[in-house]
Amino acid sequence: MTEPVVQIDKLWSVFRAAGRDAVVHQDLDLTIRQGEMLSIVGGSGSGKTVLLRQILGLAHPARGSVTVLGEPAHELGREGAASRVGMLFQHGALFSAFSVQDNIAFALRELRTLPADLIYDVAMVKLQMVGLDVSAACKMPADLSGGMIKRVALARALIMDPPLLLLDEPTAGLDPGSADEFCALLKSLHQELGLTVVMVTHDLDTLLELSTRIAVVADKHIIAEGTAAHVMAQPHPFIKEFFLGERGLRASALLQTVPKSA
């Protein structure tokens, strides 16, 4: 069995708000293995994004440890981090002062050794890999649509072929067509590049279509993890509400009818 990509051990996340401590995670354990496509789900404010930030080293564990690719997560942010982890932020977080091409090439340029023409070629390959046309290269982020922003942000996250890719709400704010396309793109990249993908999502369609494993965060813990069928069978109120509510039934019904009609 291969070494886990992310190992979270007895994690406590605590925030000080208005003079008192708000505990978001309490003794949370999670292991993410190579090649997985893990979805983290949970209610609003259950600490999904905080968990993602812990993996990225943007938040610090109050207790416990987060190990990513064999090192503590907070050491991840040093030079060359782009070759270890890629992150797709919810709103893209593109550098608004740079063109699309410069956004994608930024991490490579910062290495300061590679020649400009090689960097240009690599950036153009990544731009087309995420399904955009070369003509978009000179546009500014302000001129892009929501779907294009996500794609450019994905290309930027993948520029150095990191083995681990984190996605925060990858399909939020996209229309259903774009969301489906984006899902297909993520799926193909996951297969082609052998990425380990961790994503936070609310979107049941995305969740059921993409993930190989689902982890449910509630009550400051991971209350269930496993395949969709395994997780849905758990008797927790949040899971019932989330998967077996009206929307959940609709989504899973759709999922089951797809193979028949195809």
Place this chain on the structure above:
Amino acid sequence: MIAPGPTLTLQATADGRSAVLGGCWSAARLAEPANWARVTQALSDCATGQADSCHWDLTGLSRLDHTGAQLLWNTWGRRFPAQLSLEPGQQAMLERVARFTKPAPRPARVSLTALFLKLGEGIWVTLDHLKGLLRLLGQLLLDLVKLLRAPRSGPWRDVSGNLYHIGATALPITALVGFMIGIVLAYLMSRQLRQFGADTFIVNILGIALIRELGPMLAAILIAGRSGSAITAQIGVMRVTEELDAMRVMGIAKGFRLVLPRAIAIAIAMPLIAVWTTAASMTGGMLAADLVLGVTPAFFFATLPDAVSIGNLWLGLGKSVVFGLLIALIACHYGLRVKPNTESLGQGTTASVVTSITMVLLVDALFAVVFKNVGI
């Protein structure tokens, strides 16, 4: 655990040459200066001569990423070499690179015509700024009329908030700067005056210079740097986060809710701060005069009304109101023109401060010429 760096060894085999790749050909490892120098040297050795006679062996690589694949592809002249052994994953990656690599567009050349057109563009932009300022001023006047007709509906909470931020919080810094300038001016002047035995004229010099010119001017420059930049940045961020659009959609006029309260607040605060700065600088000057020349504060106060006529004070106050309005209008103007990106926000804030300080100095010169018969 550190993977071995990229290597490339050229071997002579029975049927020609063989280039054997090894180690980790990833962007991060390739970009290490020592590795990069070594690899590019080895690649150029392999590519020269009969490139096709060379057998490329990629099977020994521990890792190949898209940057490494692109480097190989470019070295091969963007086609697969005749003799190549690789693994299926590498094949797929190279094929992807091959499919998506397109020739780079030629960079546009800068011609004389383009430079000439750029000059014209600059002129248009300047005219556009002037037009925008004029429109903002007109809108401000209309809003003032509207306010006078219905004073109860005015944005008074915004006015008082801005009054606090622009006026009250600026008191310490303006006092400190004024005090220092007063000391410096009095000290330098006293040495000159002593040569002529005209010690008592220090009161006239400090009085005229500080009340008429330096007090209002220092206050205006400080407020332009402090509050002008804040106003531009605040309105600019509202543009970036689409708050301005949200206001517009709700039918709230940005002139009435954003520009007017700031203009009113600054027009009230500016003369007060000018007086405050003048007072602080007079105190500094008085202290220095006492220490260096022995001109006592009592004498200073007694002679000041005769030395400086009251007209100077009114002129200083009047100027301050104009300076304040200028600063508010310029700051709002640049804030409203910020485009939704960080660079434009920075440029707008810089331009706002530079323009308002320049305008303050220009208008001050204008005042000096127009009112040359007042108070002296």
